[in-house]
Amino acid sequence: MAPTVERKKIDLAPLKAANVPIFFIVGGPGSGKGTQCDKIVAKYGLTHLSSGDLLRDEVKSGSPRGAQLTAIMESGALVPLEVVLDLVKEAMLIAIEKGSKGFLIDGYPREVAQGQQFESEIQEAKLVLFFDVAEETLVKRLLGRAETSGRADDNIDTIKKRLHTFVTSTAPVVDYYESKGKLVRINAEGTVDDIFGVVVANLDKVTSKI
Ligand SMILES: Nc1ncnc2c1ncn2[C@H]1C[C@H](O)[C@@H](COP(=O)(O)OP(=O)(O)O)O1
Numbered sequence: 001m002a003p004t005v006e007r008k009k010i011d012l013a014p015l016k017a018a019n020v021p022i023f024f025i026v027g028g029p030g031s032g033k034g035t036q037c038d039k040i041v042a043k044y045g046l047t048h049l050s051s052g053d054l055l056r057d058e059v060k061s062g063s064p065r066g067a068q069l070t071a072i073m074e075s076g077a078l079v080p081l082e083v084v085l086d087l088v089k090e091a092m093l094i095a096i097e098k099g100s101k102g103f104l105i106d107g108y109p110r111e112v113a114q115g116q117q118f119e120s121e122i123q124e125a126k127l128v129l130f131f132d133v134a135e136e137t138l139v140k141r142l143l144g145r146a147e148t149s150g151r152a153d154d155n156i157d158t159i160k161k162r163l164h165t166f167v168t169s170t171a172p173v174v175d176y177y178e179s180k181g182k183l184v185r186i187n188a189e190g191t192v193d194d195i196f197g198v199v200v201a202n203l204d205k206v207t208s209k210i
């Protein structure tokens, strides 16, 4: 049986009052989400939150919640959605206190239910940026990242599991936001700068106020 993970009570009032734009960033592992988010942060001053990084930081912190998460993450499975949402909420509140102008929620939602829960508890996403890359390219990039990242999940077996999890769980997320007219599908096979050009063209349409 999967271990249970403790929850905390979180007051979202300051976040709701700020009402800053939220962008979901989705794409397979290795699609370049982190790379593009770094560039978006530099240009627009948005706050980049990677659910994967928040989970890894929680594990590293040595908290009881982190220990409970370790077993789940090592299996390559998805962590329960409320737990990811708690970590995201906590990080958003800290950023709002520091005057954040908006958020890039990277690697989230992984499932349609996650997106719906996020939007009903926090706020609707303004747009969903989907970095569309062939599986073959994803494997190539992740094996390249493995040489320097030190990430335990950048090895061929875990990469294959993560790709499978992505295809089965995340593809419906793309369809869901497409049907709501919020999806921006970006061909992300090109160079970092070419892809960023497309990102900027899309963000400029909706970020005139930030
Ligand atoms: N457009 C691009 N072309 C080639 N390599 C890229 C690329 N964008 C990112 N990379 C590299 C950087 C990393 O070593 C690896 C994975 O990128 P990443 O930004 O960490 O992806 P993600 O955050 O989606 O998992 O691929």
Ligand SMILES: [Mg+2]
Binding pocket: 033, 034, 050, 052, 107
């Ligand atoms: Mg990443």
